[in-house]
Amino acid sequence: MTMRRGMILGIAAVVLLAAGLAQAAEPIKIGAIFSVTGPASFLGEPEKNTAKMLEEDINKSGGLLGRKVEIIVYDDQTDATEAVKAVDRLIKNDKVAAIIGPSTSGSTLAIVPKVEEAKIPLVSCAAARKIVEPVKKWVFKTPQSDLLAVRQIFRHAAKSGIKKIAIVTASDAFGAAGREELKDQAPKMGLTIVADEVFGPKDTDMTAQLTKIKGTDAQAIICWGTNPGPAVIARNRVQLGMKTPLYMSHGVASKKFIELAGVANAEGILLPAGRLIVEGQVDAKHPQKKLLASYIKEYEGKFKQPVSTFGGHAWDAVMLVAEAIKITKSAEPAAIRDGLEKVKKFYGTAGEFNFTPEEHNGLTDEAFVMVKIAKGEWEMLK
């Protein structure tokens, strides 16, 4: 009898132990939705590369809470409908604890109701301010808002004694959002918009818009768009012999822009950018310096292509989720969400993140520096 009882106990112990081991070995699943293909693939591809690279790094250094991390990436093909399908799969089939991405604002806004219903924290890599304003309990984002970029430009313009500006924006989502922000902020900074022009994202000639601006008394031009439109503006401005200072948005903060515009045409253009592209000029004592340098070294070594700000957004998203898991010592969705709100003084590629229950982007104006293009290189302005 006792022997039999002992055997049962023994079996029970083995079963429990095995279950416990399985529990410990079960990886923490983090879902990711990126636009790896389609028009926004310039965002999604570096984001996916970065996420997969970090998964490897985290697991090599022992994982999180002693568990391995598994990042499951789905491609939404730059299509909000595909993003909704992907989020369903992540929540219902993969049962992920948190989701990072999507790459675009449209896809992010489309999946917000899904993550809110399933109570899964979402850390988006898209820029629109609408994602976190008004604050949604389960939704966070890593890229700097357009508002911060606009304020940075206006502050620089005001300091240079500029009072009247002309704006020329792309007629896509990015340009339209920037245009709204520019028109909203200009009066607050004491600036008057004397010309408000628009261009199609695929247009190849903007001389008409610039000629019109030339006829006004604008002291500076601010252009808002992503390549190739702004590169055409830069070329046309020089062709028309215009000397009016030209500001660009952070949307062109890549070497590709200088290549397309041509070194001579890009000379002197000013833009706000994250510190990632000017890492070499960042002060060695700056708290972001070390992580920027190591991210650039690892990424460029591994993928043989230059880093971009966009991959940086995914770096921030993955590391913020990891940080939240460390803070609450739990990988349950609700705990990760609570942990995210407790993240303070966390340095990512975009800047210093301080999340609170009222602030789900967590970045301030310091996240951007003003950069000037000189001889085809970025020059950080002090």
Add this chain to the structure above:
Amino acid sequence: MASASQLLQYVISGVTVGSTYGLTALGFTMIFNTTEIINFAQGEFVMLGGMLAVFAIRWGGVPLPAAVALSVLLATAIGVVIDRLTIRPVRGRSVIALIIITIGVSILLRGGAMLLFGKDTYSLQAFSGGAPILIGGAALLPQSLWVVGITLFTLLGMKFFFDRTISGKAMLACSCDRKAASLMGINVEAMVTLSFAFSALVGSLGGVILAPITLTSFDVGILLGLKGFAACILGGMGNPFGAVAGGVLIGVLESLGAGLLSSGYKDAVAFVILLALLFVRPTGLFGKRMTERV
């Protein structure tokens, strides 16, 4: 109100952009005149011209003139291959079926270019310097003169070809009545192949001379194809002179619309006028009225 130099600038910009539409439109005209097919892959020929030249320089390291020649030759060969592989096997089908095939071809070419060359935008160096020429306060790029010049040259060449040469007349005959043309001893299939070769040549030539101004990427063909088609309709389908005039007209309207009204309505202004014109003249500005004999 706009000053005279501003107006002049709008017109110069409009003519430059319009010539690019016109050049694309000439390619449409070429194939339409032989087969009555509207070749929706025409924009892709333009894209191929620019992209092949860019990559001949990047990968092959050849000088610009050689890159131009190489890309035009390659694109022309691609035009011939397209005819042999996609149009000839289904000859005799209705025109609409063939038009849908050309849409398929355009998607194939665009996708192929994307896989081969990537999704980035590229620029090509200007043929003769980038410094603008100033006329009455308005700036004109040397490359614009190339565009306008080559457009006019191509137009005259086509006019001569269709009016004065046996091959040209044979091509026109094919579009009027294939059977009768064939009975007259015209090799209809050879003519169709020739028309694809010519239109690929014209399209890719356009693509190469445009690339320094407009930049190029795998998907520039969509917009150019659309505007070129609109130029054909406006000028009257099948008329080379009308195609160029239609293109320049759309370009100038866009530029004036952006400059004088609002850049937000740039495309709308041009297309509203296009629609209005077509209400008055359904055959286009220079199109011949169709008469159906019973």
